[in-house]
Amino acid sequence: MTETSMDTEADLFYRQLPKVELHAHLNGSVSFETMETLIQRKPHLNIEHNMTAIRRGQRRTLDECFQVFKVIHQLVDSEEDILMVAKAVIQEFAADGVKYLELRSTPREVTETGLTKQRYIETVLEAIRQCKQEEVDIDVRFLVAVDRRHGPEVAMETVKLAEDFLLSSDGIVVGLDLSGDPTVGHGKDLLSALQKAKNCGLKLSLHLSEVPSQRDESELLLNLPPDRIGHGTFLHPEVGGSDSLVEKVCKQNIPIELCLTSNVKGQTVPSYEKHHFQYWYKRGHPCVLCTDDKGVFCTDLSQEYQLAASTFGLTQEAVWSLSQQAIGYTFAPEPIKEKLEKKWAELKQQILQ
Numbered sequence: 572m573t574e575t576s577m578d579t580e581a582d583l584f585y586r587q588l589p590k591v592e593l594h595a596h597l598n599g600s601v602s603f604e605t606m607e608t609l610i611q612r613k614p615h616l617n618i619e620h621n622m623t624a625i626r627r628g629q630r631r632t633l634d635e636c637f638q639v640f641k642v643i644h645q646l647v648d649s650e651e652d653i654l655m656v657a658k659a660v661i662q663e664f665a666a667d668g669v670k671y672l673e674l675r676s677t678p679r680e681v682t683e684t685g686l687t688k689q690r691y692i693e694t695v696l697e698a699i700r701q702c703k704q705e706e707v708d709i710d711v712r713f714l715v716a717v718d719r720r721h722g723p724e725v726a727m728e729t730v731k732l733a734e735d736f737l738l739s740s741d742g743i744v745v746g747l748d749l750s751g752d753p754t755v756g757h758g759k760d761l762l763s764a765l766q767k768a769k770n771c772g773l774k775l776s777l778h779l780s781e782v783p784s785q786r787d788e789s790e791l792l793l794n795l796p797p798d799r800i801g802h803g804t805f806l807h808p809e810v811g812g813s814d815s816l817v818e819k820v821c822k823q824n825i826p827i828e829l830c831l832t833s834n835v836k837g838q839t840v841p842s843y844e845k846h847h848f849q850y851w852y853k854r855g856h857p858c859v860l861c862t863d864d865k866g867v868f869c870t871d872l873s874q875e876y877q878l879a880a881s882t883f884g885l886t887q888e889a890v891w892s893l894s895q896q897a898i899g900y901t902f903a904p905e906p907i908k909e910k911l912e913k914k915w916a917e918l919k920q921q922i923l924q
């Protein structure tokens with residue numbers, strides 16, 4: 572459930588617009604409705620909805636936001652839960668007009684339920700397979716996530732696991748994500764794991780400069796280079812980044828995944844108007860709008876496009892280009908990109924008046 576009703580004609584455009592979602596954390600994407608089911612399944616945990624979502628007008632510190640994930644992880648801790656939430660999340664993205672989705676998630680081990688990291692990934696892949704079999708109109712790929720808080724050994728283990736799945740998942744596992752609390756740890760300790768991932772053919776999407784203190788880390792990680800950047804909120808000099816960081820990003824033409832609501836509600840940017848979308852978009856740099864955690868931040872991708880358009884005065888043509896260009900930034904193989912381009916071309920006349 573999102574916070575604005577989307578039934579005016581203008582709203583319909585954003586819903587009908589075919590979209591590509593490239594930055595969505597599985598457990599942050601669980602909807603209000605699915606959360607209701609999970610809460611009812613585990614009444615002994617005494618969890619209420621306000622502990623799992625940040626509503627309209629609400630803001631939280633980054634620390635408080637990360638507490639929310641701890642609560643959600645308590646609710647989603649078995650194969651059965653993972654299968655249910657992954658299927659629901661995929662169906663919800665499809666219902667919102669997302670035609671291609673790259674989902675990411677951190678494999679977890681839970682002794683009480685017998686969950687292993689291997690089974691965690693297999694279960695997400697099973698959900699993707701079932702949605703395909705049920706002809707849900709969306710192409711889904713998976714990025715295995717490394718939580719920076721868990722340090723270099725776990726990162727290396729996760730990379731090995733991701734590498735196995737890269738080879739055995741029929742092209743569903745395409746890459747590696749680096750995420751987790753940006754105030755914890757330093758990327759230099761994770762560099763060899765990330766380098767290994769890159770060498771074995773995993774695409775890299777790294778959360779970079781989500782907070783101001785990550786300047787040196789970003790300098791280092793940009794040398795890999797990553798294939799896409801998550802957030803990049805503090806890369807440019809106006810907010811304490813540097814010309815050298817901007818130059819690295821521009822020279823290597825690295826697409827940036829931008830998540831407006833997430834950044835405003837998590838208070839890393841002061842307002843929608845001041846969001847760094849403006850900085851990168853004005854330079855013609857590859858930008859892709861994403862939700863990050865649609866459940867936690869009570870949003871969806873249609874709403875993010877609408878927000879960007881109303882905040883920065885984008886025409887419908889500009890919005891269309893933004894969604895179409897995202898096809899080029901996916902980690903999908905060329906034939907899939909061509910298929911998506913065709914789909915966009917077919918829908919264009921019908922949707923763009």
Ligand SMILES: CC(C)=CCNc1ncnc2c1ncn2[C@@H]1O[C@H](COP(=O)(O)O)[C@@H](O)[C@H]1O
Pocket residue numbers: 596597598599633634636637640675676677678716718750751752753778781833834836837863864
């Ligand atoms: C706190 C805040 C403003 C969140 C948005 N920015 C984020 N920054 C870094 N890592 C994240 C963010 N949102 C989700 N994650 C990662 O995704 C996990 C939840 O999804 P999953 O369990 O991997 O399926 C979190 O535990 C965290 O590791």
Ligand SMILES: [Zn+2]
Pocket residue numbers: 594596750778801863
């Ligand atoms: Zn994220």
